[in-house]
Amino acid sequence: MRHTSLTPRSDKMGKVDRKNQIRRNLILRALLDYGPKSLTDLAKITGMTLPVVSRTVSVLRREKLVIEPREKDTVQAGRPPSMVKLNGKAGFLLGIDIGRLFTNFIILDLETRIVSDTRRKSIPLSNDIGIIDELEKEIKVVLSLAGVEWSKLLGIGISLPGMVKGKEGLGETYFNFGDAPAREILSRRFDKPVHIEHDLEAMAFGERWFGAAKDVKNALCVNVGWGLGLGMILDGKVFYGEEGYAGEFGHIQVVRNGELCYCGKRGCLETVASGRAITKIARDRITKGASTIIVSEHKLTPDEIDTEAVVKGAARGDEFSIELLEDAGRYLGAGIAMLINLLNPALVILGGGIPTAAPSFLESVRAGAKKQSLVPLNRNVKFAVSSLGNKAGALGVAVYLAEDLFDVQRLNPSAYV
Amino acid sequence: MRHTSLTPRSDKMGKVDRKNQIRRNLILRALLDYGPKSLTDLAKITGMTLPVVSRTVSVLRREKLVIEPREKDTVQAGRPPSMVKLNGKAGFLLGIDIGRLFTNFIILDLETRIVSDTRRKSIPLSNDIGIIDELEKEIKVVLSLAGVEWSKLLGIGISLPGMVKGKEGLGETYFNFGDAPAREILSRRFDKPVHIEHDLEAMAFGERWFGAAKDVKNALCVNVGWGLGLGMILDGKVFYGEEGYAGEFGHIQVVRNGELCYCGKRGCLETVASGRAITKIARDRITKGASTIIVSEHKLTPDEIDTEAVVKGAARGDEFSIELLEDAGRYLGAGIAMLINLLNPALVILGGGIPTAAPSFLESVRAGAKKQSLVPLNRNVKFAVSSLGNKAGALGVAVYLAEDLFDVQRLNPSAYV
DNA sequence: TGAGAATAATTCAATGCTTTATTAAACTGA
DNA sequence: TCAGTTTAATAAAGCATTGAATTATTCTCA
Numbered sequence: 001m002r003h004t005s006l007t008p009r010s011d012k013m014g015k016v017d018r019k020n021q022i023r024r025n026l027i028l029r030a031l032l033d034y035g036p037k038s039l040t041d042l043a044k045i046t047g048m049t050l051p052v053v054s055r056t057v058s059v060l061r062r063e064k065l066v067i068e069p070r071e072k073d074t075v076q077a078g079r080p081p082s083m084v085k086l087n088g089k090a091g092f093l094l095g096i097d098i099g100r101l102f103t104n105f106i107i108l109d110l111e112t113r114i115v116s117d118t119r120r121k122s123i124p125l126s127n128d129i130g131i132i133d134e135l136e137k138e139i140k141v142v143l144s145l146a147g148v149e150w151s152k153l154l155g156i157g158i159s160l161p162g163m164v165k166g167k168e169g170l171g172e173t174y175f176n177f178g179d180a181p182a183r184e185i186l187s188r189r190f191d192k193p194v195h196i197e198h199d200l201e202a203m204a205f206g207e208r209w210f211g212a213a214k215d216v217k218n219a220l221c222v223n224v225g226w227g228l229g230l231g232m233i234l235d236g237k238v239f240y241g242e243e244g245y246a247g248e249f250g251h252i253q254v255v256r257n258g259e260l261c262y263c264g265k266r267g268c269l270e271t272v273a274s275g276r277a278i279t280k281i282a283r284d285r286i287t288k289g290a291s292t293i294i295v296s297e298h299k300l301t302p303d304e305i306d307t308e309a310v311v312k313g314a315a316r317g318d319e320f321s322i323e324l325l326e327d328a329g330r331y332l333g334a335g336i337a338m339l340i341n342l343l344n345p346a347l348v349i350l351g352g353g354i355p356t357a358a359p360s361f362l363e364s365v366r367a368g369a370k371k372q373s374l375v376p377l378n379r380n381v382k383f384a385v386s387s388l389g390n391k392a393g394a395l396g397v398a399v400y401l402a403e404d405l406f407d408v409q410r411l412n413p414s415a416y417v
Numbered sequence: 418m419r420h421t422s423l424t425p426r427s428d429k430m431g432k433v434d435r436k437n438q439i440r441r442n443l444i445l446r447a448l449l450d451y452g453p454k455s456l457t458d459l460a461k462i463t464g465m466t467l468p469v470v471s472r473t474v475s476v477l478r479r480e481k482l483v484i485e486p487r488e489k490d491t492v493q494a495g496r497p498p499s500m501v502k503l504n505g506k507a508g509f510l511l512g513i514d515i516g517r518l519f520t521n522f523i524i525l526d527l528e529t530r531i532v533s534d535t536r537r538k539s540i541p542l543s544n545d546i547g548i549i550d551e552l553e554k555e556i557k558v559v560l561s562l563a564g565v566e567w568s569k570l571l572g573i574g575i576s577l578p579g580m581v582k583g584k585e586g587l588g589e590t591y592f593n594f595g596d597a598p599a600r601e602i603l604s605r606r607f608d609k610p611v612h613i614e615h616d617l618e619a620m621a622f623g624e625r626w627f628g629a630a631k632d633v634k635n636a637l638c639v640n641v642g643w644g645l646g647l648g649m650i651l652d653g654k655v656f657y658g659e660e661g662y663a664g665e666f667g668h669i670q671v672v673r674n675g676e677l678c679y680c681g682k683r684g685c686l687e688t689v690a691s692g693r694a695i696t697k698i699a700r701d702r703i704t705k706g707a708s709t710i711i712v713s714e715h716k717l718t719p720d721e722i723d724t725e726a727v728v729k730g731a732a733r734g735d736e737f738s739i740e741l742l743e744d745a746g747r748y749l750g751a752g753i754a755m756l757i758n759l760l761n762p763a764l765v766i767l768g769g770g771i772p773t774a775a776p777s778f779l780e781s782v783r784a785g786a787k788k789q790s791l792v793p794l795n796r797n798v799k800f801a802v803s804s805l806g807n808k809a810g811a812l813g814v815a816v817y818l819a820e821d822l823f824d825v826q827r828l829n830p831s832a833y834v
Numbered sequence: 835t836g837a838g839a840a841t842a843a844t845t846c847a848a849t850g851c852t853t854t855a856t857t858a859a860a861c862t863g864a
Numbered sequence: 865t866c867a868g869t870t871t872a873a874t875a876a877a878g879c880a881t882t883g884a885a886t887t888a889t890t891c892t893c894a
Contacts, residue, residue: 495840
């Protein structure tokens with residue numbers, strides 16, 4: 001499973017070797033999380049003693065995995081610390097967020113700086129093993145555009161829609177190639193570590209690393225796109241549930257005997273608060289004779305109305321559109337109120353097309369959520385619109401991968417610590 | 418914070434001392450979790466080497482904290498292992514589940530065997546510091562009834578209703594004594610470690626240790642008593658949420674513009690599926706002229722009807738009662754369906770008076786839950802009625818306390834491992 | 835019945851780690 | 865300006881840990 005120079009093969013390691021491995025990862029992980037640090041700080045963060053940190057770092061320095069940062073701002077008294085940071089140039093992380101329409105590629109260096117950020121038309125998602133070839137072609141293109149050598153790539157993280165079992169690296173709706181989990185197949189094919197993740201979990205992870213959920217232990221990421229998704233960060237970790245299916249927020253019932261949902265149930269949240277729902281309701285109402293400038297001015301037929309038209313209409317003050325978005329927001333707010341009551345989060349992040357494009361949407365959601373949740377629980381909840389936009393997923397899997405490369409837990413044999 | 422002979426004062430320990438402390442706790446915790454084990458097994462479980470386990474155990478043996486179990490069933494070849502187990506007589510754990518009507522006291526020995534199990538009328542719950550005196554009196558009575566010396570008590574776990582911040586040992590609705598968290602005050606007063614826990618979290622923990630949720634990583638414990646409560650075990654740990662308020666399941670809205678709930682909202686799940694709800698609905702319908710044998714045969718006035726009467730009626734085939742319970746069950750099922758969609762649990766446990774007394778209730782709940790949750794998520798969910806009854810809470814805090822006494826994490830300084 | 839096989843625990847020398855002391859490098863203030 | 869202070873890193877000594885070899889105990893089968 002381990003392929004890069006970062007992590008020597010661990011087939012038959014003694015206890016000392018494994019300890020060294022843990023120490024290396026402990027330091028690399030600390031540098032990944034906290035940025036440049038002195039030996040003393042590293043000792044404090046990792047819980048190791050200074051001599052051990054010193055020795056381990058000197059090995060990492062020799063291997064060019066860590067280097068001394070240039071900027072030396074010595075303001076305090078005492079011997080200036082010899083700072084250490086990850087060597088950005090030592091390797092790169094590729095995060096690929098494959099959506100139904102577009103695929104986002106993000107390359108990070110080891111200092112988690114964005115080296116390249118590419119958006120391309122998606123290869124058609126399927127369970128046909130042939131798509132690996134197409135994916136490889138795309139990756140090669142993206143790498144060459146960014147000027148990153150294949151050999152410098154430390155691993156590949158892939159975010160997929162539909163059902164995914166991240167822990168097992170198994171695609172279910174897509175990338176389900178039968179015999180082995182997608183992670184195994186891709187990992188062998190590319191001869192690099194591969195991490196497969198569900199799109200909303202990846203998004204949640206991205207927000208936790210780069211976005212609004214930084215340093216937040218309990219955050220919910222709600223994505224309002226064509227569908228409705230939820231990624232949960234609970235106790236600082238992405239929550240998967242027993243089988244990896246947690247977060248099916250779009251299909252909880254909010255309208256008794258409501259509209260029929262494509263999942264087979266009635267009155268799902270997704271039938272009243274999602275791009276799909278807004279489009280459908282707008283078309284229905286217009287067909288039934290509702291008058292609105294988004295039809296009269298743009299001369300659109302009902303079939304040409306989509307979420308974008310509604311969002312634009314709302315921005316121009318179109319009552320029809322505003323009402324539509326407000327209704328959806330209130331419903332979503334009611335759904336989020338349940339989440340607040342159940343999970344007592346510190347932060348709710350709204351992502352996806354609608355919250356990003358329509359600033360007032362957040363307010364409807366917040367109002368709905370506050371109205372229907374208990375005060376002790378909603379008192380301190382913060383609401384935010386994702387600042388990462390459609391990059392959250394790709395960023396998320398990229399750092400997921402980094403954490404995987406520097407994973408400490410798996411090396412520790414104890415059941416408890 | 419540490420008081421017993423189990424855990425030496427840790428004011429100023431070197432790294433070696435702390436390591437030894439961790440090793441001790443690692444072994445004690447393993448014995449707590451897995452029961453009697455050989456040195457070799459302990460080495461495997463804890464990840465330590467045999468010589469280290471051997472030395473540590475010999476110290477623990479000298480301190481009489483662990484002993485050799487009597488039964489020696491040597492069936493296999495080879496030198497028979499020298500088994501080790503916790504010395505049950507070395508100390509006792511007191512778990513107190515303070516309810517609004519009754520208080521359950523459970524004393525466990527270190528082998529987590531129930532030494533005594535007492536149910537007494539509750540002292541009135543309040544924020545008056547005077548109740549500590551009353552509590553102490555009660556504890557003294559329970560201990561003397563059980564023949565357990567005060568000095569042998571390793572600590573006290575207390576489960577409380579209302580709002581509680583378990584991590585901080587802080588009572589909010591009750592046991593809120595102002596200046597310091599209840600844990601600190603009680604701990605100083607009794608000169609023993611004290612653990613404060615929310616009643617539903619304690620119940621969840623009890624189920625995880627002794628009941629249906631044994632070895633289950635993701636389980637939900639729903640308590641249907643006078644109110645409606647939820648304790649969640651996510652990824653093997655009790656989930657608290659950001660501020661410790663998670664699990665307010667009873668106040669998520671299930672009926673739009675429904676009955677007014679005492680929390681101020683309308684249509685809360687608790688207004689249709691709880692002891693309070695069933696009693697209210699039964700009285701309302703009877704007042705409005707509904708005919709049922711639970712009134713005609715027992716000659717009860719509407720005000721004398723309670724949940725118990727309805728449950729008994731249902732057991733005797735009374736259509737009125739059956740329907741009432743079925744409706745409540747279906748509503749609860751719908752609520753649980755949301756939980757299943759959101760959290761993808763492996764197990765849902767129903768506790769409290771109604772599920773315990775009315776066997777058919779589980780079926781209504783299960784049917785409702787299956788109907789309104791997605792198939793991939795509900796396919797493998799198991800439903801069970803709590804087998805621990807009203808003991809779950811007291812058992813839960815008692816072992817919570819044990820885990821606390823043998824806690825490894827807190828001694829480990831590393832941020833990662 | 836006793837030698838060998840199997841399993842478990844202990845011993846001990848080599849290795850590695852923690853601790854304490856020392857060196858290094860900068861700032862502070864009389 | 866220089867001794868004292870502060871902070872950081874390294875060196876060395878003593879002690880704890882590892883891992884291989886040894887001892888211990890029972891079972892199996894000739």
